[in-house]
Amino acid sequence: MGEDDRRLIVSSLPSFSKKKASRLTSVVKARRLLKDPTTAALFLGAFLFMVIFFVWPLSIMIAASVEGPSGLSFTYYTDFLTRTLLVRSFWNSLKMAAISTASATVVGFLFAYATTHVDMPGKSFFRGIVILQLISLPFTVGLSFLMLFGRRGLITYGLLGRPFEIYGWHGLWVVQTLTFFPLAYLVMVGVLKSIDPALEYAARNLGAGGAHAFRDIVLPLSVPGVASAALLVAMNVLGDFGNPALIAGDFSVIATEAYMQIVGWGNFKMAAVLCNFLFLPVFILFVAQKYWVSRKFYVTVTGAPTQLEVRKPRKLVKWSLFVFCLVVSMMIILIYLSIALGAFTKTWGVDYSFTTAHLEYVMFQGIPAIRNALIFSLTSGLACAVLGVFDAYVIFRKNMPGRQALDFISTLPAAVPGFILGIGYILSFNTPPLVLTATAYIIILNNIVRDLPTGFQAGMAGIQQIDLSIEEASVNLGAGTLQTLRNVVVPLLKSAFGAGFIYAFIKCMTTVSAVIFLITPEWNLPSPIILGLAGHGYWGQAAALSAILLAIVVSTLLVCRVVAGKRIQLFEV
């Protein structure tokens, strides 16, 4: 009876009991932290790393824009507002992001719908095309468009014989659409796949026609996926540097202007201002994607998983989609053909005779850069995989105070445009306490931070496949956190490690904008070299080096497929 009385008292004082409860939980949490030092150490390690090599340089970059000779100053901002060219570049960036996002999302959706819900031939071919786009240099499309449709382009000048102006917003729009639709595809294909075909059958059974079933079932259920894909594409278009540098011409965007401010004028302050103007929209998109759209995903609640085949659409729909996918794929094949041809063509646009001179040139000149790229990509790929998996483990498995914050700073780097972080690195690591500029370490660390979200995502996917009770069983049988990690978690996450490593490796091999400010003659990398060559019209050399780089990346992927087979699932599209 005494206990009942006590409960009555407590329940009549709700505010008191609530307060007490929350205080108790924090005490419990703190107690747990001390009880599990391994997790605490892992957690703190991951946290410190991200604070030092991500949060700090980013903050330095943001702070630099308001740091005058004597304290706080907004002169750089007022200066920015008076310079119409810079202000215009801001609007141009937003405009380009808006139209490219719309088109890339539509193309990505049609591709995703066609390969998941339509029984058409050549699906694996289309998937292959998308994967090729995902793993190649981010400015491949820009480079080949110059070669095909530029002032001396093979198609516009050579075949059609008319001058054509590829430079400008329209050219960039097409290039960005072709570059980023695979990203949208990758997000939406997962969502479309998870729509149970039985739902469509149910709609049909209730009397809905094919178009209705699509409009009423498939489309609404894929809305969160579409939104998520669109936000992802928008972030990437905003932060893209390579394609605008090659194609934009007079249509200046923030990324290229910021680069000019540093390389042309050495004006880091104005570059920081520009970066902040870009960082703000990107940050908003990131938060929207992470905390708003991702919560809206429908969880398909069904009984047993169905093995139904997707409903076949009408012939007209099927073949129009097929033709659409085929045309887009042909465009992309044309892009890679032009790169391959360009590598063996004497002077593209003028003299189309065969030569191996470019290949020899880049073999000679490019080998150190490729060696560097391999070293950096191997080390940072490994680090990303390990750090990403441990990060995912402590965030999703251990109820640590501050796990939300770690989650946030472990996924944000994917959204932050590379050159912003690059500038942050220069500003932060060229003075004590930590001087890293002009070393290999600064590039490796930058790569690790930038690609950590990739490893983190792979780790997350792997951990979500391990039932929590398997770890609990290990603990229950007497294994501590470290022993459970070693005996159970790590062996089961082997394929997640593998996937994280391969993804990060590929991204490091082709990264441009992040490292463009960090490379030195000693530590040069192929992708900035290619961008430089292409920018100066050395298309043959640029194409040759691109082809070699692509060959390395593709063969890595193929070797991994052969060696690991089904154990490591890459680009499950």
Added chain:
Amino acid sequence: MKEAVYLNKATKRFGSVMAVDHATFAVEDQSFTVLLGPSGCGKTTLLRSIAGFYDLDEGRIFIKGKDVTNVPPHKRNTGMVFQNYALFPHMKVFDNIAYGLKFRQSPKAEAEQRVRKVAGMLGIEHLLARFPAQLSGGEQQRVAVARALVIEPEVLLLDEPLSNLDAKVRVHVRVELKKIQRQLGITAIHVTHDQEEALAIGDKIVVMNRGRVIQIGAPTEIYFKPKARFVADFIGTINLLKATVAKVTEEEIVLSLGPSTLLLASGSEETSVREGQEVTLSVRPESVQVSKEKPAQGLNILEGEIRDAIFMGSITRYFLRAANLDLIADVQGSDAPLKGNIYVGMDRSKLHIVPEPT
């Protein structure tokens, strides 16, 4: 009484939800105790708290007299069998079972001997070289039990381990589980929402609802003498009748239900009642006798009629109307079903007053 596990005001909240609310009870050494209740009643939370997977917000947990409230789970020496078995998919059955011994410094030869012994006991010796994915559900379950038993735990914790097995295997396995528990003289705490399973397997049943312990008792006590309406309702089919206490004497309690009166043997009731008090009576369907002829004296006898009947195999269930009461009666045997007017007989010792919260 020796206690294997003792909970003192164990309390666990999830946000504002009281998952376990001041649970206080003892689990006897070498007993088979069942935590029973509907889903969300806190039984699994309580079990997991004993294993150490949840830290209590209040209260203490003792295992074999030792306060383990702040002992991390891997140092508690409880053997848990998980609902989905949680076998390590990358280890063979042998390594799965031997896993816990790795942390107990047992020499290799001895460990192997222990694994083989427990595997033999569960009849899975021939499976030791296989991977979990190559086993049937029932086999996996045995491996999970073997893995928990081999470490000789202070207490065996079973989290609905039978719920993933099909009905026939389930009945077979629960008999076996109980046999092994007796053989080894181990203390077991078993969580289930299946009341039939609880009655069949438990030495003692702890009925829980909304985080609270409602009743603790032997299966027959829980079944025939529910201490709360919730227990009566939750376990099996039961007739609940509203009545007024008319008279209380040494031997019997006289209850009036509208026009008719029922007699109760007063010695069998722990609850004291006053004359004039409103009470709820419970009587199980199998304690309600139905016959065409008037039964012998000594029973409460009512006249009534059969409204409906369902044939259920070994019994026939009758829905009756007698003295303005709706009653359910289960009658054994496969005789031709009764129809029309009948007599209803109820033994006075089978009637029970359910204490109502005042």
